Amino acid sequence: MTGSDRSNLxxxxxxxxxxxxxxxxxxxxxxxxHKLGGGLxxxxxxxxxxxxxxxxxxxxxWVTSLTALAGVPASIFWGNLSDRLGRRxxxxxxxxxxxxxxxxxxxxxxxxxxVLVISTLGALLSTAIAPVASALVLDDAPQDRWPxxxxxxNQIGGWSFVGGLLMGTAWMALLPGRWGAAPAMRGLFLSxxxxxxxxxxxxxxxxxxxxxxxxxRPFHPRLIGRLTVAVIERALFYPPRLRYFVLRPAFLxxxxxxxxxxxxRYYLCSLLLFLAINVGFVPFPIFLTDTLGATNAQVFFISxxxxxxxxxxxxPMGRVVQRRRGIGLLIQATALRAGIFGFLAFLALVRPxxxxxxxxxxxxxxxxxxxxxxxVSGTMAVxxxxxKRLEGQALGLYNAIIGTAGxxxxxxxxxxxxxxxxxxxxxxxxxxxxxxxxxxxxLRGAVLAGAPHPGPAQRAERxx
Numbered sequence: 001m002t003g004s005d006r007s008n009l010x011x012x013x014x015x016x017x018x019x020x021x022x023x024x025x026x027x028x029x030x031x032x033x034h035k036l037g038g039g040l041x042x043x044x045x046x047x048x049x050x051x052x053x054x055x056x057x058x059x060x061x062w063v064t065s066l067t068a069l070a071g072v073p074a075s076i077f078w079g080n081l082s083d084r085l086g087r088r089x090x091x092x093x094x095x096x097x098x099x100x101x102x103x104x105x106x107x108x109x110x111x112x113x114x115v116l117v118i119s120t121l122g123a124l125l126s127t128a129i130a131p132v133a134s135a136l137v138l139d140d141a142p143q144d145r146w147p148x149x150x151x152x153x154n155q156i157g158g159w160s161f162v163g164g165l166l167m168g169t170a171w172m173a174l175l176p177g178r179w180g181a182a183p184a185m186r187g188l189f190l191s192x193x194x195x196x197x198x199x200x201x202x203x204x205x206x207x208x209x210x211x212x213x214x215x216x217r218p219f220h221p222r223l224i225g226r227l228t229v230a231v232i233e234r235a236l237f238y239p240p241r242l243r244y245f246v247l248r249p250a251f252l253x254x255x256x257x258x259x260x261x262x263x264x265r266y267y268l269c270s271l272l273l274f275l276a277i278n279v280g281f282v283p284f285p286i287f288l289t290d291t292l293g294a295t296n297a298q299v300f301f302i303s304x305x306x307x308x309x310x311x312x313x314x315x316p317m318g319r320v321v322q323r324r325r326g327i328g329l330l331i332q333a334t335a336l337r338a339g340i341f342g343f344l345a346f347l348a349l350v351r352p353x354x355x356x357x358x359x360x361x362x363x364x365x366x367x368x369x370x371x372x373x374x375x376v377s378g379t380m381a382v383x384x385x386x387x388k389r390l391e392g393q394a395l396g397l398y399n400a401i402i403g404t405a406g407x408x409x410x411x412x413x414x415x416x417x418x419x420x421x422x423x424x425x426x427x428x429x430x431x432x433x434x435x436x437x438x439x440x441x442x443l444r445g446a447v448l449a450g451a452p453h454p455g456p457a458q459r460a461e462r463x464x
Contacts, residue, residue: 024149024152024153024156025140026206027136027140027202027203027206027207028152028153028156029156029202029206030199030202030203030205030206030207031133031153031156031157031160031199032156032157032160032199033195033196033197033198033199033202034096034099034100034129034196034199035156035157035158035160035161035164036160036161036163036164036167036192036195036196037099037100037103037164037192037193037195037196037199038099038161038164038192038196039160039161039162039163039164039165039166039167039168039307040164040165040167040168040171040188040191040192040195041103041168041188041189041192042161042164042165042168042300042303042307043165043168043285043299043300043303044168044185044188044189044300045060045063045106045115045119046060046063046064046282046285046286047185047285047286047289047296047299048106048115048185048189049063049112049115050286050289051181051182051185051289051296052181052182052185052186053109053110053111053112053114053115054111054112055112055115056414056418057282057283057286057290057414057417057418058414058415058417058418058419059112059116059414060282060283060286060414061282061283061410061411061412061413061414061415061417061418062112062116062410062411062414063112063115063116063119064278064282064406064410064414065406065407065408065410065411065414066116066119066120067119067120067122067123068123068403068406068407068410069120069407070120070121070123070124070127071123071124071127071403072400072403072404072406072407074123074124074125074127074128075127075128075130075131075246075399075403076131076246076247076400078091078094078095078127078128078131078132079128079131079132079135079246080246080247082128082131082132082135083135083213083246086213087209087213088132088135088136088139088207088209088210088213089203089207089208089209091128091132092128092129092132092133092136092203092207093200093203093204094125094128095125095126095127095128095129095132096126096129096196096197096199096200096203097125097197097200098121098122098124098125098126098128099122099125099126099129099196100193100194100196100197100199100200101122101193102118102119102121102122102123102125102126102193103122103189103192103193103196104189104190104193104194104197105118105122105193106118106119106122106189107185107186107187107188107189107190107193108186108190131246133153134150135213136207136210137149137150137153139210139212139213140210146223150223151315154314155315158310158311158314159311161307161311162304162307162308162311164192164195165300165303165304165307166304168188168192168300169297169300169301169304171184171187171188171191172184172185172188172295172296172297172300173297173300173301175187176296176297181296185296246396247393247396247397247399247400261385262385262443262446262447263382263385263386263394265439265443265446266381266382266385266443266446266447267397267398267401269436269439269440269443270378270398270401270402270405271401271402271404271405272405272432272435272436272439273334273374273378273405273432273433273436274401274402274405274406274409275405275408275409275412275432276337276341276409276428276429276432276433276436277337277405277409277429277433278405278406278408278409278410278412278413279409279412279413279416279425279428279429279432280341280344280413280425280426280428280429280430280433281413282409282410282413282414282417282425283413283414283416283417283422283425283426284344285299285303286417287344287348287417287422287426288302288357288360290422291347291348291351291356291422292347292351292352292353292354292356292357292360293353293354293357294357298357301361302357302360302361302364303364305361305364305365305368306364306365306367306368306371307368308368309365309368309369309372310368310371310372313368313369313372314372314375314376317329317372317373317376317377321376321377321380327377327381327440327443327444327447328444329373329377330373330374330377330378330381330440331437331440331441331444332373333369333370333371333373333374333377334370334374334433334436334437334440335433335434335437336366336369336370337367337370337374337433338430338433338434338436338437340363340364340366340367340370341426341427341429341430341433342426342427342430343363344360344363344422344426345422345423345426345427345430347359347360348421348422348423348426349423378398379395379398381447382394382395382398383395384447385446385447412425412428413425413429416428
């Protein structure tokens with residue numbers, strides 16, 4: 001974000017009476033301990049499953065898949081229930097407590113089955129946070145301030161997550177030599193759970209129920225670039241931004257009319273895209289330790305690089321998407337991802353040893369760039385293809401489709417790596433990602449046709 005953008009954002013936010021001196025409502029900062037806890041354990045669970053609970057990379061796939069399976073319907077349920085009852089704070093407290101308790105209990109787990117049950121139950125509760133948090137942001141701010149408010153909320157949470165990941169990297173670099181690997185990993189889970197437990201306390205102190213609750217959240221064109229998909233890059237546990245749109249009880253009847261058109265084809269393309277992402281990333285942390293000989297601290301550090309780049313690029317990428325309104329950026333990011341997975345498949349085949357870690361760290365920086373582009377451009381494409389006034393419902397289904405891809409992709413990635421080796425999982429991800437890029441190119445015209453008519457400057461950018 002440039003100095004001019006910061007100034008404009010600061011000025012816009014401070015013109016509203018709901019805004020605090022810190023350029024955000026105080027309750028935004030109640031999320032910091034929760035995000036710190038998420039960052040502390042961002043890359044820890046797959047390593048814990050294998051090194052402490054005695055599991056395999058296939059078990060990592062099962063844990064990740066069942067967590068996603070629990071999270072998708074739970075998010076829909078909690079979001080709709082919150083809207084129906086007109087209450088926000090109880091559901092936010094439930095989510096915070098569920099995350100903190102499950103994180104603590106995982107640190108005490110001794111088997112894969114225990115970790116699987118705890119993480120699944122934790123997902124059933126903690127997924128209440130995303131839809132309720134997004135609703136709270138919109139309840140608290142005037143509609144013309146929604147983009148700025150969402151952007152600021154994402155910024156606070158994103159950098160808190162990166163800070164937690166940085167502390168987790170330091171923890172895994174310093175303490176295993178003194179305590180041993182397993183006690184250090186358990187201690188990190190316990191510490192993360194303790195830190196996250198501060199969020200419900202701060203919520204009780206700082207957050208009041210909104211005076212008015214918006215049961216339906218309309219799509220606002222200026223939100224493009226502020227919203228992103230509520231999806232986790234499995235096994236890397238990417239922090240979900242905001243689950244802004246939640247599926248409604250009558251949703252399926254409203255969207256059935258356009259499932260066979262270009263939007264329906266884009267949904268299938270997105271399913272393939274996120275299936276590929278999960279197939280490739282589920283075994284990634286274990287690949288680093290098993291094949292390239294990485295320490296746990298090095299795995300954390302490689303993830304830290306990726307997430308930091310993503311946090312830096314999220315807002316600038318949003319501005320690019322708002323200007324261009326095209327699908328070219330998404331195609332380029334998808335093609336680059338295919339190349340990244342292909343390179344990982346090559347490394348898994350040749351087993352370069354420690355020098356491979358340096359190469360992977362550099363290549364993984366590109367993953368942060370591509371994820372920012374995919375996350376922001378994907379929501380833009382859905383909004384452009386959806387019929388007018390059905391954009392919100394279309395984005396709700398988009399989230400559900402991505403969750404489904406996470407379930408299938410996690411299982412497939414873990415199974416392929418366990419049964420056929422890491423080359424098979426990365427190679428499959430490369431193939432799927434390449435097919436996705438080709439399919440997106442075919443859909444390019446439909447997305448451009450659905451975008452608002454640009455002016456001369458934007459038209460020139462779009463042709464580029």
